[in-house]
Amino acid sequence: MAKGIDIGTMNIICSEKEDGDIVFTQERNAFLELESSDLTKTMMDSAQVLYIERDNVVYVLGEDAFKFATIFGKTARRPMKSGIISPNEKDAIPTIKLILERVLGEPRYRNEVLCISSPADPIDTNMNALYHKKMMEALARKMNYKTHVIDEGLGVVYSELSEYNFTGLGISIGAGLTNVTLAYLATPVMSFSIGRGGDWIDEQVSITTGLSREYVCSEKERGFKIGLEVEYGSAYGALSIYYDALMTYIIKNINRKLSEITPPKVEFPVALAGGSSLPEGFLEMFERKLREAKLQINISNIKRAKDPMYSVSKGCLIAARAQEGEEIGHEEVTEEIV
Amino acid sequence: MDSNVIAQHRILKHGSLIYYAGSAIFASGIALFAVGTAFIMMQKIHYGSEPEKIFLSSIFIGVGATMILTGMNMMMRQTRYGYHLIGAGTFASLFALLVFTYNYPQKWYYPLINYVLALYVVGLLVLVGNAFANVVLWMIEGKPDTVMRREVQRIYTDEEIERDIEDATRKSIELSASELIFKEPYAKDVKYGKIFHEKRGTTTRIKDNLDEVTSLVKTVNPGERIKSGSAEIEGASKNLLDILRVGSVKKSKSREIKDKIVDTMERFYSLITVKRGG
Structure with missing residues (x-):
């Protein structure tokens, strides 16, 4: 049956297929x-x-x-920081394990394929995602899943760019990191991450306005709209400014990385996903900035994922099911030969 | 050695033989043509010249022109029926010349002259047409063999070697990390809250048939085995066509034309450079 899981800094989202539906199960990380x-425990149990x-x-x-x-x-x-296991949090791994166990549940059968999303190595910070990736794989394997890891950006490509033969630029703007993958016919040409995301916006807004980060985050998630009309002293003005700054930073870094490669001479569609791309007005502003930036590749169109929060997880599910199908195919061929 | 490489070598060897034979025929044709021209000038051939002299000069020029065009065609990369066309063109021209040799000068009258001339011209036109079509096709679609051969023998730069080493090291680290087994000393001390095992978390259901899985499998494995004559062949062909057309994903017409012109110019320039170089 196969499952997909997006292990993000803010949310852990599992996806699986049930009849004609995809069921997403999520928990805050x-x-x-x-x-x-x-007394505390009794109260908590009853609540x-x-x-x-x-x-x-x-x-x-x-x-x-x-x-x-x-x-x-x-x-x-938070067990994770900037997209990977937080090095400052001693209880990080046991906590992630508990949340994973809860969200994933038992495998339906031994060695059920599970595709895990992992951040690519950031290009602007001295960080390496290998340890995080291997730990997540090990935790899932311990639960009797057969693991398979893909980059977050590739997850977006799988989920949103099937109509373009999985060719295009997948961008996942999460809480800790922004992941980017340029894919050509489902094959990653370039994958990297940028060490800024929604958390960076919360932090900057919190520093400049004096509001707590939790408050800023809740305001951001409560139907915030990127725009120029804001009230004095509200978090919205600062949020708009820092969203603008984040987009500029992301686009500059994408262009910098693109200048290092020779991509195929085709027009690439762009798909945006991730929790931090949810605010109204995000797509319009990003599109305007991307067109103005004159990237090293030709952009055909820019779209936002149907469900930006679930896009990476769905991409993982697609990869897992494709992988499982391939394995079944291989087994059938082997049986035929025998 | 890989069977593909062996096959490639065989094809290249076969291609080289035809190329060299073509060069020899081309050079001989030039020589014959030159001899014929020189003969005309030296013997001052005109309408009233002796038939033997006219016969000889016609044969030199006629055979020379046919050989030049045949040789040129053989030196080019051919399409599927290219060699058949060369054979037909050459045969038509030489047969016309043969008929000429048997009938000139005693039986050299109209309408025989019309037939022989027509056959000769048709043969030459087939050869010229085939050469022209190949050159156009090559400029639009193909790459010159010389450029391809240079790519096969390219020398790796230091940067590429470093990147390969880095990739190999990374793969090795990943492999060793996969073998790690983690201990969990804290696991037995954990007491779970009441609802921990009751439900798995907040769930959201979205109607989706997940058709992307089939597309992904087909894109990643375009060469998947399909039984001959099955209905899937049509689908697979369409899929392959879509893949080949990715280059034109939402591409505007004007941009397409511009790219084609730039591409053709680049190839033409590379051909000139290659020819000058060697």
Whole structure:
């Protein structure tokens, strides 16, 4: 049957096929530490809060961690930073494992194919995604999945550019990183990531306005519209400015990387995805900037994913099912030969 | 050695033989043509000259012209029926000359002259037409063999070698990392909350048949085995055609024409450069 999973800095989203539907199961990639007591645990159980207990400490997981952080005036801890396992968080891997177990569930059969999205190495920070990738693979393998890893950007290409024979530029603007893949006939020509995403916007807005990052993030996710008309003192003005800055930064870096390669002489469509591409007005602004930038490749059209949040996960599911189909094909051929 | 490489070598060897034979025929044709021209000038041939002299000069020029065109055609890369056309053209011209030799001067009257001349001209036109068509096709679609051979024997730069080493190192690291087994000392101490195993998280259902999977498999494996005569052949051909047409994905007509002109000019320039070089 196969599954796909997008392990992002903010959300972990699993996708699988059920009858004629794709079912996406998601959880926030966050946790919060609370002191353990019987009363706390009883209250949490009755309020259906997702938590675990270890060494007399309660760890609230997922979306509830953000809610509790707001109530208690704390900051939710994040197991991932800038798209990879956070090096500053000692509980990062056990927490990701717990969320993964919950979101993925048991495999339907041993060695069910699971395609995992992984960030490409960033070009603007001294970071390497290999450790993160291998850890995620190891965690999934331990759950008896047969793993297969693709770049986030390629996930967008698989999900959104099938009508162009999987040729084009897939851009996933996530919380920690922005991943870019230029693909030609489903084969990545160039893959890289940029160390800025939604979190960078939250941080900059928080620094300049004095508002907390959690508040900025919630305002951003609550139907924020990129535009020029804003109220004094609201987060919206700063959000618009930093969205503009992020887009400029992304496009400059894409152009820089494109100048290092010789892409095929075709026109490439562009697909945008990722949680940070959700605000209204994002596509229009990005398209205008991309056209003005005069990229090293010819751009045919620019589109936003139908479901930007689920695009990478869906791309992983497509890759997983294609891989599974191939494996079945190989087995059939082998049987024929025998 | 890989069977593809062996086949490629065989084709190249065969191609070289035809090329050299063509060169020899071309050179002989030039020589005959030159001799014929020199003969006309030296003997001052005119309408009233002796029939033997007119016969000889006609044969030299006629055979020379045919050999020049045959040789030129053989030196070119041919299309599927190219060699058949060369054979037919050459045969027509030489046969016309043979008829001429048997009938000149005693039986050299109209309408026989018309037939013989027509046959000779048709033969020459077939050869000229075939050569012209090949040159045009080559300029539009193909690459000169010389350029292709140069690509096969290209020398790797330091940068490319470094990149290859980096790739190999990376693959090796990935392989060793895959063999790691992780211990979980904390796992047994974990107590799960009540709802942990009750549901898997927030779920969203979207109606989607996931047709992209089939497209992806076909794009990645365009050479998949299909039974001969099956209905899938039509689909596979369409898919292959789509892939080949990727170059024109949403491409505007004017841009297409511009690209074609630039491409043709570049190829023409590369041909001139190659010829001058060697």
